[in-house]
Amino acid sequence: MSKVKVAAFGVSMDGFAAGLDQSLENPVGVRGTEIMNWFFPTKAFNAMQGKDGGTTGVDNQFAERSFVNMGAWILGRNMFGPVRGPWPDESWKGWWGPNPPYHVPTFVLTHHARPPLEMEGGTKFIFVTNGIQSALRQAKEAAGEKDVRIGGGVSTIRQYLQAGLIDEMHLALAPVLMGKGENLFSGLDLHAMGFKCVERVSSELATHVVLKK
Secondary structure, eight states, X not given: OOOEEEEEEEEETTSEEEOSSOOSSOTTOTTGGGXXXXXXXXXXXXXXXXXXXOBOXXXXXXXXXXXXXXXXXXXXXXXXXXXXXXXXXXXXXXXXXXXXXXXXXXXXXOSSOOOOEEOGGGOEEEEXXXXXXXXXXXXXXXXXXXEEEXXXXXXXXHHHXXXXXXXXXXXXXXXXXXXXXXXXXXXXXXXXXXXXXXXEEEOSSOEEEEEEO
16 A cells, blocks of 8 residues: 655754755755755765765665655655746756656645656656645555655645645654754644654664654
8 A cells, every 4th residue: 555655854853854044055954954964975875866886874774765665756846946936937947957866756836837847767847736635646646556755845744744644754863953944843743643653773873763653
């Protein structure tokens, strides 16, 4: 049975999963990349960039797991790019160049319509203007028996959590204190939502926890 998942999502020790002031220079906000320092050295991350080498320990194992059985993704607009308001044109095609790491249909939440965008490697961005439920219905249809991954950002994951639509989360808790930014947990009662910690593994750079209902 297919599931709706969050995977390989970095969170600071004080609950922040993105910094402030996202921009072209700071895609995850100021200091936001610090919560993903566990991911960048991995073999999986290098492979995404067409490079060889990288670490092969615990962090890499969780990074590789995050892509297994994924049939579709859902992203908030900020995860697609820093452009705000109506699309000025169709020149912005994502942070990742001509061959994004998704390789499956990827649904982008936005208030502003835009035609679907075909990329190299099987990624197709579909821009959804009528809300999270519609995006999930379309993603499940596209994924078939495979899973749907809610890729972020923080606001998008919180919306799906509040709607009770996420089945499983892998969070990588980084030994970093952000102090400010976008807090993933603020005001959410994950226990009341039915989540339990079913797995916990630590490396030098992160503590990986898997929460399931």
